Amino acid sequence: MTEVSIEKLTKTFGSARAVDGISVRIANGEFISLLGPSGCGKTTTLKMIAGFEDVSGGAIRFDGQDVVNVPAEKRDIGMVFQNYALFPHMTVEQNLAFGLEMRKVAKPEMRSRISRVLEMVQLTGYAERYPRQLSGGQQQRVALGRALVIEPKILLLDEPLANLDAKLREEMRVFIRDLQRRVGITTVYVTHDQAEAMTMSDRVVVMFGGRIAQIGVPADIYERPENLDVAQFVGQVNLVKGTVREGGSDGRCAVETTFGVIEVHSARMHAPGTAVTLTLRPEAIELGAPGKGAKGTVLSSYYSGSLIDYRIELEGGDIIHTQAFPHNRFADKERVGVYAPADRFWLLGAAA
C-alpha cells in the first residue's frame, strides 16, 4: 500500500498555469477528493499523478520514490475514467484480464482473481457480456473492477459518476466508498460535485485556478472554510457583517452583529472596531416568532417540497437565505425572529 506525496507540482500550457504549485500528502489508504470548479486543474493534476501528462515542475512520490520520470504504464496505477473507457471489442472478462495479461499472471490465478473482482463489483455472471450490452452503472462497475483487479498502488478516478443519473449516482457513491474501504487502497477522486466529495472523502482538497484553497476533512471545509470562495463552493452560505469588539489574544474574538455579540475562533489578532464578515450556513438558522435572535422581515419564500426557502432581510440590512419545514409558514413581509447558535458562526480567514 502506498503513500503519495505531491510537492509544489506545477503544469504550464504555454504561458497558462493549469496547476500552480500544489502540495499535498496522501496517507496510505486515504480517500482524497480534488474538488473545484471546471478548469481549476483537477484532471491535469490527476493525469500528472497517473503519468499521462508531463510535469512542468515539482515532484510526485509514491512511498518516497519520485515517479516523475516513470512512464504511465510502469506506475502501477488503477484509473477509472468519466466515460469508463472500457474496450468495446472485448468482453467484461477480457477487459478485466487485460491488465493481468500485461503482468503475465498465470491463467489459473487470473481466473480466480477475475471472478473475485467480479463478485466484488457485483457482476458475477456478466463475464461474457460486451460493454455495449451493459447499463451505465454496470459499465461503471466493470471499469472499477478493471482498475482494481491489477491490485494497483493507487486508484485514480476522474468524475466517474458524472454520466449517471441522480439516483444511481448516490448508490455508486456509497458503493465506491465501501469498496475503497474494504480494499484499503490509496485513492484520489476528482469531482466538481461538493456533495460527492463530502460524502466520500477522508479529506477534501479544494482547488481554484490551479491552486489549493483549502485541504481538510469534509466538516472543516464546510463549517470552517478558509475563504469566501471555498465557503460558497461547498454549499449555500450567508454572510453576516460585524464589528470586532475585542481582538482577543487567546484565539477568540468577540464580534458585534445583528445577532448580538458572537464569540468566534480566530488565530489572528483583530483591532477593536475592525469590520469583519462571518459566515452562517442556512441550516444553522432557526426561524420563529420575533423575540428570539435577530429581528428580520421575510422578503420572499419558495415552496420546494420538504422545505421552504426563505429570503430574509435582517435589521442591519444583511440579507440571508434559510430553509424551514413547512409546518409553520411565514408570510411575505412578516416579522420573524432569526436565531442561530453562536458556534455556527465562522470568521473567514480565521486559521490564517
Place this chain on the structure above:
Amino acid sequence: MSRKVLTVYCLLVYAFLLAPILVVVGASFNAGSFLTFPPQGLSLRWYVTFFNNEVFMRAIRTSLWVAAVSTVISTLIGTAAALYYVQHAGRGKEAIRIAMLSPLLLPEVLTAISLLFFVYSVGIGTQTMFAMIVGHVLITLPFVFINVSASLETFDPAWDMAARSLGAGRFTRFRRIMLPLIKPGVIGGALFAFIISFDIFTISFMLKGIGTSTLPIQLFDYLRTNFTPEAAAVSTVSIVLTLVVVIVSEKVLGLRIHRF
C-alpha cells in the same frame, strides 16, 4: 404522398445507376456476333472465347497483381499517414489533409503526365511496372487515408490511456486496442483502394510498360477494332471479380463495423 415521391425518385436513381450494368451483363450472354441489346439468343460462347483469349487472361492477371500490390502499399502508407494526421499533427494538420487528398483533386491526366516526366528524369522509366504501381498508389492513397482517419476520429484517447494505466506498452496498445478498433476503417480503405486500382485507366495507359496492359487498357484496345459481346463478357467478369473481393474480405476480415 411525399413518401411515395421519394420512393419513386430513389427507384429512378437506382435504375439510372444500375441499368447500364444490367445491359452489359445481359449483352454478354448474347449468342450473336455483335454487341447488341437485347441479346439475340442466349449463349456462353463469348465467355469461352474470353477465357481462351491469352491476351485478356494476361491483362486480368496484371490488373489483379497491380491492384494487390498497390493496395498493400497504400494501406500501409495511408494508415500511417492517418495515424500521424489524427494523433500528432499540430499546426500543419490542414496542410497534411490537403496534401493527402490532392491526388483526388488533380485531374488524373495531370498526375499521369507529371509521373511520366518524373520516372524518365530519374531514370526509372516504364520498362518495369514500378512506375504504374507508384501511380496506382498515389490515386488510391486518399481513399485509405479518408477511411482510416474517419475511424481514428471515433477512437477515444481514453481507451489508449486505460490500456497504458493497465501496463501496456506502445506496441501492445497499437496491436491489441487501436488496430482492432480501427480495423473497419482500414479494411474499408483497402477495399476502396483495390477496386479503384482495378479500374484505373489513364494512369495505367500512360505509365504501363510493354506487354503489361491492365484489363481496362486491353478492353479499350480490343474495342477499337472489335465490337463483339466478348467485351461485355470481360466487363461482367471484372464486375464479378470486384464483388468477390468485397464479399470475401467482409467474410474473412470482418468489414462489418463493430456496433458499440
